[in-house]
Amino acid sequence: MYLTLPLQDVFTNTLYLQSCLLLCVLVSALETVTSKYGDTIEIPCNNGRVVEAEVTFVKWKYDKDGNILVKHRDQNATVSNDVNYKNRVSIKDFGLVITQVAMADQRTFTCMVVVEEDILEYPVQLAIYKVPSQPQITNLTTVMAIGKPTTLAQCHSEGANPAANITWFKNKTPLVTDGAAIKIITNVDVDEETGLSTTTSTLEYTAVKGDIDAKFTCQVQHIKSANMDSSPLVFTVNYPTEKVNLQVVSQGPFKEGDNVTLKCTADGNPPPSSYNFFINGEEKTVDSSMYTLTSVTRENTGEYKCSLVDNEDIVASIPITVEYLDVVLSSTGKIVKKLGESLEMTVDVKASGAPQTSWKKGNTKLNSLPKFHKLTYSDSGVYECIVSMAGLKKTQTFELVVEGSPVIKNLIKARGEGMTKVLKCAAEGFPKPTVQWSVNGSNVSLNDLLLNGLSSHPVVVFPLSPVVHKDEYSDQTILAVCIVVGLMLAVLAIGLAYWLYMKKFRQGSWKTGEKEDGSAEESKKLEENQSQKADV
Structure with missing residues (x-):
């Protein structure tokens, strides 16, 4: 289809087009x-x-x-x-x-x-x-709440031509108006006197929880200068508490008498200023996040809770165990027993866990609980029971004293230096016996027992001597008497009776040709003599 125009209109349009082309050439x-x-x-x-x-x-x-x-x-x-x-x-x-x-x-x-x-x-x-000024932040807020639109700040740049452009960034990512969470309003004002422009940009923002510690900046952009950034802006983000946490601040394990401090924290911002603590089922409102249990006992073992004051459904709990250890011996202190008697000790342990028990006598470790079927003098001493568990340690002691008449265990001769002989007398009893040596009726010190083998001495028996141990030496006869003196008067009577018996029947003598050490027969006779003395 063709459109037919009058000749005059065609001429007019042609002149108009030529004029437009000429103007375009001049402008360009x-x-x-x-x-x-x-x-x-x-x-x-x-x-x-x-x-x-x-x-x-x-x-x-x-x-x-x-x-x-x-x-x-x-x-x-x-x-x-x-x-x-x-x-x-x-x-x-x-x-x-x-x-x-x-x-x-x-x-x-x-x-x-x-x-x-x-x-x-x-x-x-x-x-x-004209290059614009550095970005300037005004009308700055400091706090924004999750889900609530908040005008954070205004960024403006002055004295520019052409007008500057302003872009907002969050963590270096440009923000763009979306009509919902982000709204940016930009205005350009021209000064009537200077003709220069001021650009102002207002940021309205709806925060989310992920905006905690986010850094916001505004950037001024101009065709005649490099981009200029503002200082980073960090806002406090407020949000309600969704969860609380209860923890024990004090260092465990806990034993009776300790102080135990609990701390309740919330994930909201700002955090609550007070909390409800549930102590043994009892509710306590505290204007703090801390609560201290003082001098706890085993009755304080249990589950503890904390919650928000205005919402007890948001709650946290934690178990607390107070360790305890009780140790009771069947007997303590000083225990006095007779020689040959029996003694059985028992220990009662009550604990919150599995304890470990050990025994010592003096500095010697024992394998088990001491049991005595027939007490001897060597059983005397201080016994210690040590029970430990979870940082707890209890110790109970008793002192065992075995009493009995003095007994000479043995009389032994041994070779000394040169031609000398050494006699040894071992005795036991409680109270502790006193040992005294006599040679030919004279008391001597330990050094006097080293006798010259060339000398001969007659046999002398003293009334207080409970036992005469005899032996023969070549080329000499030596009589030595070992006297054990007890603290009780009974020992004196026994010694006197024995002296009368020996005087009536016989006196001991040292026989020639015996071995250096006391024979088994002599030791047996010695023990029989001591038993007879004990029976008197």
Whole structure:
């Protein structure tokens, strides 16, 4: 299908198209010069391609009717009285020089040149730019609540041309208005006097729990400067408590008499200022997160809880065990028993766990609980029962004393240095016996027992002597008596009776040819004599 137009309309449309094409060519060919706000700028005439010899007249003007200056050949330039330029312009090589460039100078300037009989015009567009100021944060809030839209801050940058752009970031990721959680409002205001722009951006944000410790920044962007970032902004994020936690601050395990401190914490922000503690089933409201149990006993063993004051359904619990250890011996202190009697000790242990028990006699460790079927003197001593468990340790002691008449265990002779002999007498009893030696009726010290083998001594028996141990030596006869003196008067009576018996029947003598050590027969006779004395 074809559209038919009248011939006149076709001609009119053709002229209109030609005019548009000419205007487009002129606009696209318009030279542009850029200057920084406040600087001095030189606008060239025909980009400096003017031959001075051919020029008779140059005139600079702006827009349509604004005259700035005129210069004739071989004359100084004449500046017009235009208030906008009379004190700020000059001419240099036909170029227009403007000082203290302002936003009002952002317009088209035309250089009109008269050469011979022709007039030429060269229009130039002057563009002014100004770098914006650093980003400034105002109307800053410090707290935002989860799920609640909050105006966090305003970021603005002043004195720019063209106007600066502002972008918000969270953890270096740009924020974009989504109409729900993020809302960014940007305004540009132009100063009437300077013509410079101030850009202001307001961030409204709805926080989530993941925004804790998030860093927000605003960035100013401009075509004539590098991007400029504000200092990071960190906001406090408030959110309700969803969970509480109960922990024991004190170091365990716990024993009776210890203090036990509990601490209740919540995951909300801000945290609660008070909590409910449930102690042995009893509710206690405390204006603190801490609660201390003082001097705990085994009755304090159990489960403990804490909760929010206004919501006891949000609760936490923890078990606490108070360790205890009780040790009771069947007998303690000093226990006195007779020689040959029996003794059985028992120990009663009550504990919250599995204890370990050990026994010692003095510094010697025993394998088990001491049991005595027939007490001997060697059983006497201090016994210690040690029971330990979970940091607890209890010790119980008793002292066993075995009493009985003094008994000479044996009388032994041994070879000394040279021709000397050494006699040894071993005795036991409680109270502790006193041992005394006598040679030929004279008391001697231990050194006097080293006898010269060349001497001979008659046999002498003393009334107090319970036993005479005899032996023969070659070339000599020695009589030695070992007397054991007890603390009881009965010992004196026994010794006197024995002396009368020996005087009536016989006196002992040392026989020749016996071995150096006392024979088994002599030891047996010695024990029989001691038994007879004990029976008297």
